[in-house]
Amino acid sequence: MASPPLPALLDDAQGIALQVISLAGELWSGDVREVSVPGSNGRFGVMARHAPLLGTLREGMVSVFPLKAEPPLHVYVTGGYVEVQPGRVIVMADLALRSDDIDQARARVAQEAARSPMAQAFTDEDYVRLHAELMHQRALQLRGLPWK
Structure with a gap:
């Protein structure tokens, strides 16, 4: 059986729900292809079907790649936590600023x-x-x- 062409695979790509929150409230939420976070042991990316985890964040940029063909969003965080569950990621930051607002x-x-x-x-x-x-x-x- 032949594999489907690459564009067909991209059309079927699954997203994952992302919520970025800080002490001041919700900063961003939506469906994403991928989110890359500054983990305390190094940067890592989360996509659909990622294994569940609870980790700590260090200071750095969270890169958000929306499911739709929108430009990536970058959010500066001062530290915090990330929770990954099936179909959902929550970034809980002490302080978070969109790169556009810096x-x-x-x-x-x-x-x-x-x-x-x-x-x-x-x-x-x-x-x-x-x-x-x-x-x-x-x-x-x-x-x-x-x-x-």
């Missing part, structure tokens, strides 16, 4: 501040403590907001 000038200033001698003086324990306090304060801000 102000290049502000990003450069933040990058320079992070490289300053004062920022380099922080220990891992200082970073964890400050990050936990930041997340706590952000949660207190969001507590009064209505959820969807």
Whole structure:
């Protein structure tokens, strides 16, 4: 039996539902061909029929390839979790910004501040403590907001 031509295979490609959420709420959802995430042990891609998993995310870009012929979407995340279930992926980020929304000038200033001698003086324990306090304060801000 002959294999179907490649265009026929692409037409039958299955998608997977993706939801990208952060502490501020849902950032994007829809059907995708593939999503590539910055896992704590390295970047990995998820497509239809991927094995279920729960993993941690490191800082980096999540690349979203919609099922329809739309341009890819890139979302910057500061860390978080990814859950993969049959037919569904949820990216749960501490903070997430669409690449279209990132102000290049502000990003450069933040990058320079992070490289300053004062920022380099922080220990891992200082970073964890400050990050936990930041997340706590952000949660207190969001507590009064209505959820969807």
